[in-house]
Amino acid sequence: MSSQSLEMPQLKDARLTLENRVAVLTMDRHDVRNALTGTELIDDIGTVANWVNLCPDVSVLVLTGEGSAFSAGGNIKDMAERGGDFAGNVAEVENRYRRGIQRIPLALQNVEIPIIAAVNGPAIGAGFDLANMCDIRIASSRAKFGETFLNLGIIPGDGGAWFMQRLIGYQRAAELTLTGRVIGAKEAQDYGLVLEIHEPEELIPATIKLAEKIASQPPKATRLTKRLLKMAQRMELKDFLDLSAAYQGMSHNEPEHLDAVNAFIEKMK
Structure with missing residues (x-):
């Protein structure tokens, strides 16, 4: 299959580029700190996950965010108003989770190429879990990480409790999840959540350098x-x-x- 026969997908709330076999997906809803709910980012991420599996001209996918945050996770305003993805009775909310945000872990777990998260800022709640769904995490010195669901009286409904303990072990994952504590990039690196830390202006160049090294392999x-x-x-x-x-x-x-x-x-x- 040639690159001409598989066009890059059209996205709504994200941007996609492809160069030197490295695709970069940038979440572009900085007005809501790249919240995954209440935007089209779930669809965009799923679309790109499917595209990279089918496109032979892509060897690495980089995932990052535009603006000050990587992703704030769920839309807090919708939670407060019991609207959007969080409206309705138990069955309605369950169905919306299954047909909504839970599509992301299933799609990313099925991606056949390496995924690198370039965590440019806070990755909170489902945003933290999104980073943990990637194979490698490179962080800006401004990045923060928090499994903050319990702080809001909810559970990690997107699979976060499954992913984090596989990265850092049950005990540390339990502590971060049960306290809702937000940690900085250095502490995340000490726990093994983050591979490297770079100053903000160096984050993307350093991530692309690693991605191109991987992409140069057969x-x-x-x-x-x-x-x-x-x-x-x-x-x-x-x-x-x-x-x-x-x-x-x-x-x-x-x-x-x-x-x-x-x-x-x-x-x-």
Whole structure:
């Protein structure tokens, strides 16, 4: 499939660029601090997740926010007014969660390429969880992180309780979730939530540099490797090794493998 046969999707509340095999998705509702509810960002993220899986010209997806915040998560005004995504009885709210914000973890968990979150500012509630759904998090020194649902008398309805403990262990995830404490970038890095911290003006250049390094790898093997990393979290070792053997057979028979081997030999010379 060529890039000409798969056009970049049209988004409503986000911007999308593609250069050097790196797609950058920028949430562009800074007027509401890139809240995921009450905007079109859920649809935009899902659309891009589907597009990168189908587009062979993308090897890495970078997710970031426009303005001062990465994402404030849920729309607090709608919560206060019992409107928007939070209106209705128990069944109505449940259905809206399942058909709304819960589409994001399912879509991102299914993405076949590496996802890097460039956390430009506060990532709060569902915004924090969104960052944790990515493979790697690079933070601005201005970034803050908070699993603040209990502070509002609600639970992490978007899957946050599933993602965070897999990143930092049950005990630390329990403390952050049960206290609703907001932490800075350095503390997040100490816990293993953040890989690197950069000054605000260096965040995107540093993230793109890492993304382009990953994107320079053989693209088909990169996709298979990302899938293996995800599958390793939920498979028994014997079944996982069987799958790895099949993927390795596929990789050895791809032209990109021989190209990479020949390039390595030339470099050694």
